[in-house]
Amino acid sequence: MTDRQKQQIKALRRKGWSYSAIADELALSPNTVKSCHRRSGGNSVFGDLCRNCGRPIAQNPCTRERHFCSNYCRQEWWNSNRDQVQHRDSRTVECAYCGRTFTAHGKRPRKYCSHACYAADRGG
Ligand SMILES: [Zn+2]
Ligand SMILES: [Zn+2]
Numbered sequence: 871m872t873d874r875q876k877q878q879i880k881a882l883r884r885k886g887w888s889y890s891a892i893a894d895e896l897a898l899s900p901n902t903v904k905s906c907h908r909r910s911g912g913n914s915v916f917g918d919l920c921r922n923c924g925r926p927i928a929q930n931p932c933t934r935e936r937h938f939c940s941n942y943c944r945q946e947w948w949n950s951n952r953d954q955v956q957h958r959d960s961r962t963v964e965c966a967y968c969g970r971t972f973t974a975h976g977k978r979p980r981k982y983c984s985h986a987c988y989a990a991d992r993g994g
Contacts, residue, residue, distance in 0.1 A: 871898070871902060875896055875898065878892075878895075878896055879892055879896070879903055882895065889903045889904050918935070918936070918937060920937070920938050920939035920940075920943050921937050921938055921943070921947050922938055922939075922943035922944070922946050922947040923939060923943050925939045926939075927939050959975065959976060959977065960973050960974065960975050961973070961974055962974075963980055963981070965981070965982050965983035965984075965987050966981040966982055966987075966991060967982055967983075967987035967988070967990055967991040968983060968987050970983045971983075
């Protein structure tokens with residue numbers, strides 16, 4: 871099955887088409903269409919629960935698995951769990967001015983825990 875076909879299946883399902891109707895339309899076997907939708911477990915499109923609010927998420931197994939019901943919930947969850955989330959390139963750095971340790975993310979090197987320390991150190 872090609873990505874284009876997956877897209878078409880997704881679009882038609884959204885319009886409320888049945889699997890067999892989609893299969894006819896795209897010249898695929900109904901089993902192919904169904905298996906695409908069944909891949910991430912169960913025959914329900916509501917698989918996982920939203921990590922933030924706990925509501926069931928309308929999963930589309932043809933696409934990447936979703937963990938949140940909405941962008942809003944994802945944003946909220948990330949904001950409140952930022953400290954617990956392991957960043958791929960996070961590391962503990964000691965502030966060059968006050969000596970406090972802090973976690974730095976990303977590739978840019980950081981020497982100071984805050985802008986205040988940066989300014990204080992530079993200012994002498
Ligand atoms: Zn949610
Ligand atoms: Zn500092």
